[in-house]
């Protein structure tokens with residue numbers, strides 16, 4: 054059963070231009086081979102909601118935002134209630150998600166409980182079994198992507214799409230599939246490509262260190278949106 058795992062009390066990196074804390078949710082419905090948080094993915098708990106809100110009470114006026122991350126935060130049954138309370142306390146909210154739970158996103162968007170959503174576009178569907186451990190979540194991810202592109206076009210929420218990649222596991226041709234799909238869906242934000250953060254024993258798939266980085270010269274020109282690199 055997904056649960057609260059931990060709280061990072063302060064970050065200037067995870068929510069652009071905000072002083073945020075990060076709430077980590079245990080449990081995930083994917084098993085990305087490059088995942089560098091295996092402890093969170095398999096954890097059963099760590100903190101409870103009372104601890105979270107006691108922490109937030111003390112941070113009123115000091116922090117400006119709360120980031121929900123994981124693991125996969127949308128698996129946590131109480132996420133919507135938490136987001137409601139966090140907003141009532143005056144904090145902005147950001148959700149990091151793998152996009153596999155459109156029904157939760159829909160509720161969060163309907164109540165306008167999110168200011169920022171960062172969604173992982175893991176890979177094209179043919180690579181999903183080997184890279185994220187399942188090919189069952191693709192239709193749900195596509196639904197989430199459509200929901201978020203529409204919500205951001207209406208100015209309801211800031212939305213970013215990102216892909217973590219080792220070119221040994223997913224090459225530029227696969228990234229071009231994603232670039233094409235985002236263009237066809239009329240995505241207007243920034244698409245971030247970031248190199249894997251870890252390798253070896255720290256990762257779920259105990260992956261090898263990448264032999265190279267993504268070659269920008271092999272990527273197609275995005276149509277209607279911006280392409281950017283992180284930690285390249």
Ligand code: SF4
Pocket residue numbers: 081082083084085087088089090094123124125151
């Ligand atoms: S990287 Fe993959 S397995 Fe790890 S938390 Fe994110 S979605 Fe889950």
